[in-house]
Amino acid sequence: MxxxxxxxxxxxxxxxxxxxxxxxxxxxxxxxxxxxxxxxxxxxxxxxxxxxxxxxxxxxxxxxxxxxxxxxxxxxxxxDIEPRACKELTIEVRSLAGIENERVRDAIAERIEDLRPHLDGLIVAEGQQIELHGLSLRLTIVTVSLLESEERIGRISWPRLESIRLIGGRIPRLNAFVILTEMSHSHSLGSGGTIMGFGDTETPPYADLLMQFLMGLKAFSTSHSTDIVASVAAYSSRTDVFLTFNPDSGEQQKWSNIDSPAYLEAVRSWLLEQKENHSSQPSNPSSALEEAFLLVHQMRDDGLSPVSVVLLTTGRYSEGRNPVSILRDGPEDLTVFSLGLQSASDEDMLDAISEASAGKAFIVGGSADLRTAIENMIQILGRRMSVDD
Missing domain, CATH: 2.40.40.20 (Barwin-like endoglucanases)
Structure with a gap:
């Protein structure tokens, strides 16, 4: 079934x-x-x-x-799983009653057995939240260590649980990103082809890159209890923005919280549709950046801050202005990260784009490099998220 x-x-x-x-x-x-x-x-x-x-x-x-x-x-x-017993847990504690989280954590630590009737027997995974309305608490499973297993999903068997580490939950931060994805086939891909198995060899490889980057952001959002909003666009000679619907008003909008399980699948389906619109077109990253600038202004006006741009691109352009020069017209204090494939990227251009906007360029040559680049980028974004406004 x-x-x-x-x-x-x-x-x-x-x-x-x-x-x-x-x-x-x-x-x-x-x-x-x-x-x-x-x-x-x-x-x-x-x-x-x-x-x-x-x-x-x-x-x-x-x-x-x-x-x-x-x-x-x-x-x-x-x-089809049989979860092993949890050995150690790290749990983030957050009060739903407006009490300082550290005070709640300290109080629970002195009466840890009070959690037993609420947790014993549950199957838990890292990032999972548990609402205890009777105690006005939200618990987030930060890390799971199992007996005789490296998996990160386990069953809480209280007599076999050796330790619980409690941490005080911090107030969620909200960060926003405009992600531009090159979909043109006007540049040679060399021997790179598709590196993440998103589709066949005719599928633009930066669609693979986008999906992996979004999954990395989503994992960071879950593990750090941080809301992340993204606006996704595909570009060639034109730029198309992925539209979602506001759950409250029902109106279309150009950005969305990426935490929805349906979000990634919706973006994936949209990218497949965009292939027909962009694959035979020339590449104009400057036009895409101009669209990104407009989105950044709109998102900031909507109260989202900080807003960064992530450019998934070869760095090459066959029409429009040099993308480095367009950054002079960008919003104040805007950071642009660039991410490109080694077999199909102008590395000097990607470096210049990021240097012009206090960002950083990442060049990847295969799936292992891509994972490392995503981890490094998420760490940079994570350090920014941890800084108080």
């Missing part, structure tokens, strides 16, 4: 177990991921005739952690 969509019902304290009707679930699947936009949790699954058809009765803690509303449709994704 594949993924199913069921309507949520808030259950009681069920030690991380959710109940479904036998007709809605394959009894061989004992564990599932429950997913809503912005939140996912792991749950044990049990069958019972008492569960209404088409519904899932979710453990109260998991229900609250998903921020569910009654009868809301939840994606239930079967997982």
């Amino acid at each position: 594949g993924d199913v969509e069921l309507r949520a019902i808030r259950g009681r304290d069920q030690r991380g177990i959710s109940f479904v009707s036998p007709g809605d679930w394959n009894e061989s699947n004992k564990i599932a991921v429950l997913s809503l936009p912005r939140r996912t949790v792991y749950s044990d699954i049990r069958l019972t005739d008492r569960a209404p058809s088409g519904h899932i009765v979710i453990d109260a803690k998991l229900y609250d952690s998903l921020s569910c509303s009654n009868e809301e449709i939840v994606s239930v994704i079967p997982k």
Whole structure:
């Protein structure tokens, strides 16, 4: 059985177990991921005739952690795993009652056994949030160390748990990025081809680069409890911006929080559509940067700060101005990072672009280099996020 969509019902304290009707679930699947936009949790699954058809009765803690509303449709994704027992946990503690997080952490550390009825039996993964409304707390699983395993998903078995390290949660910061992706095939790709398996050899390789970069940002967002907003654009001789919808107003918008599980898939589908619009066109990064400047102004006017630009590009241009010269017209205090493929990049141009905007250039020659470059870029962004306004 594949993924199913069921309507949520808030259950009681069920030690991380959710109940479904036998007709809605394959009894061989004992564990599932429950997913809503912005939140996912792991749950044990049990069958019972008492569960209404088409519904899932979710453990109260998991229900609250998903921020569910009654009868809301939840994606239930079967997982063929058998989590090992957690050995050590690092948990970030955040008060939902306006109390200083460090004070709450210190109080809980003195009464750690009080967490046992709330955590014992749960399946947890790094980055997962657990809402304990009765205690006015939000817990975030920062690190998971397992007995006899390197995995980062485990089951909390309280008698086997050797240590819990508590840290006081910091106030979330919000950072925003305009990400420009070159989609033109007007420049030779050399022997590089596609390096991340996004598609066939006809797919612009910078689409691969974009998807990997977004996944890196999303991982950073989860691990640091930080909101990250991105505006994504594809360019050749023209620039097209990926449009999403404001969940409150229903209106189209040019940027979105990247934390939604559906966001990456939507961007991926959009990139495949953009291939037809851009693959045979010349490359004009200056025009794309001008569009980015406009987006930066709009995002800043909307209260987003800081806003940086990430340019995924060969650095070459076959029409328009030199992209270095266009940076003189850019917004004040704007940082531009550039990321290019070794087999298809003008490295001097990428260096010049980033130097002109106090940024940094990264050149990659394969998937291993790409992972390293993304990690380095995320570290730079992370240091910026950690600096107080």
